[in-house]
Amino acid sequence: MRACARALGQERNAAIAVFRRVWQLIPFIGEIPIPFxxxxxxxxxxxxxxxxxxxRYSLRDRYVITVPDGALDGRVAAAMAVALDALQSR
Structure with missing residues (x-):
């Protein structure tokens, strides 16, 4: 069993992160899915x-999850992928 590890998660592109937050604050427009x-x-x-x-770009949501060198348990990575999808209101 692996030891518990701490990790910091953040969006790779800071400009898109800021744009997404501003987009969500605009009434009515914030309900439209972001095209990024x-x-x-x-x-x-x-x-x-x-x-x-x-x-990945597609009509359906597709993700590629990479865990270099087995740094995380695969179940933790899968759970985080599901949580990220849910937080993005998909």
Whole structure:
């Protein structure tokens, strides 16, 4: 069993992150889905990549989840991918 690890997750593109937050604040327009894809990276305190979530362009939601060197349990990565999808109101 692996030790518990801390990770910081953030959107890969800061400009899109800011735009998404502004978009959600505008009445009525905030209800329209944002035409951008979101990519998230999760790093440990030293800056090492633990997990990357990359959304692919398609009609249906498709994600590529990368866990380099088995840094996370696959179940944790899958749960985080589902949570990111839910938080994006998909």
């Amino acid at each position: 894809v979101f990519h998230f990276d999760f790093t440990d305190p030293s800056g090492r990549l633990m997990m990357a979530s990359t959304r």
